[in-house]
Amino acid sequence: MWSPRHGRVTRTLLLAVTPTLAACFVDVPPALSGGASSEGEGPGEGTTGTTGLTTEDVHDDADSSSKGCPTTAPPGKWYLDQDGDDWGVEPAQVACDQPPGTAAERGDCDDGDPERFPGSLEVCDGEDDDCDEIVDEFSPVNANCNGCALAERDGAPHWFCKDDAIDWVAAREACTELGWTVELLSIHSEADHAWARTQAQALYEGVDPMGTFWIGLRRADPHWASCTADPAQWEWSDGSPLDYAAWSMGQPDSAPCDALCEPVDALDEACPRENCGHMLYLEGGWNDRACFAAGVGYACRAAPPP
Structure with a gap:
């Protein structure tokens, strides 16, 4: 491969012969010029002449990075x-x-x-086997792991996990520990909701159908202390808007709520607020509930690949 610096260089040798010193020659350094030169009879004939060389004649091999490589492969x-x-x-x-x-x-x-x-197959070992910065997700050889049923939808890994007496905050932490793109489940269409409900029903057969199955529903921060039952105040824990809703009849109802107190955090039992959401997987509807309530499990979702 020729170097980018490989260009046209013309080297000119001027040999001058004077009438009085016919036997003496004067070497003149080559002129680095691409201009035309006059042609004579050549040295020794009593005239002055120049000889030009083009890039077809001279190559600059100062860049040797390609030496030893095939000319067609850098x-x-x-x-x-x-x-x-x-x-x-x-x-x-x-x-x-x-x-x-x-x-x-x-x-x-x-x-x-x-x-x-x-590209390695993910297995249930607590490690990121396929180097995608997600741990223990679904693969053809990894459909269940640590009490979670694993699945994939539209390229996004999902986890549906049994965990007795887990609160919303702990459930969210369990999701984020699986990878930096993993959050509690967000649902953005009727098809997403129907699919998630089917996965939960398969996992929780025989478990209390009214049990709290946590998803990523949360009241947005500016409304955290509010007692207003307004669906417009809700969002998903991954920050995406609530562009699809499947609230059960009369929900969210924000009850009970003591307007005279202000919660310190999501787990403040002294000042309860129904600021977190769960799915009644048998019925399929959503309900607001205090974040410190004991649940029977949760669902996680990783961001789909770009």
Whole structure:
């Protein structure tokens, strides 16, 4: 491969012969000029002449980065691959041929474990096996993990988890610990809602159908201390708007609510507010409830891939 610096260089050699010193020649440094030159009979004939060279004649090989490589293949980038899984880590090294112990692909999240690399099958081991920054999500070999039924919808991993006596705050923490893009379940269409309800029914067969199955419904911060039962005050815990709703009849009702007190936080039992939402999975409707209430489980959802 020629260097970008490889260009046209004309080197001119001027040989001058004077009438009085016919046997003496004066070397003149080559002129780095692309201009035309006059042609004579050549040195030794008693006349002055110049000889020009073009890029077809002279090549500048000052940039030797391509030396030793096929002219049709530039040097490649290779990444250290200590565990031999064909995925490496930064920084890259540049070479014509692949050095031993390297890989052409980068992005390995654990170069000491050959079972962890982008595209690996996720298993229930508490680790990010496929290097997508999510732990223990669904894969063809991982449909259940730690009391959760795993599924995938529109490319987004989902978890439906049994957990007796868990409150909304703890349920949200359990979701976010699975990955930075994971939150309590948000629902944005009737199809999403029907699918989530089906998953919950399969998981909770035989469990109290009125039990609190936490989803990402929450009252927005500016209305946290309010006793007003207004569906417009609600949002999803991932920050997305409530663009679809499946409230049960008469919900949210924000009851009970003591207007004379102001809650310190979501788990303040001395000043209860129904600021968190759950799904009555058998009925399918949503209901507002105090965030510190004991639930029977929760659902998580990771952001779909870009």
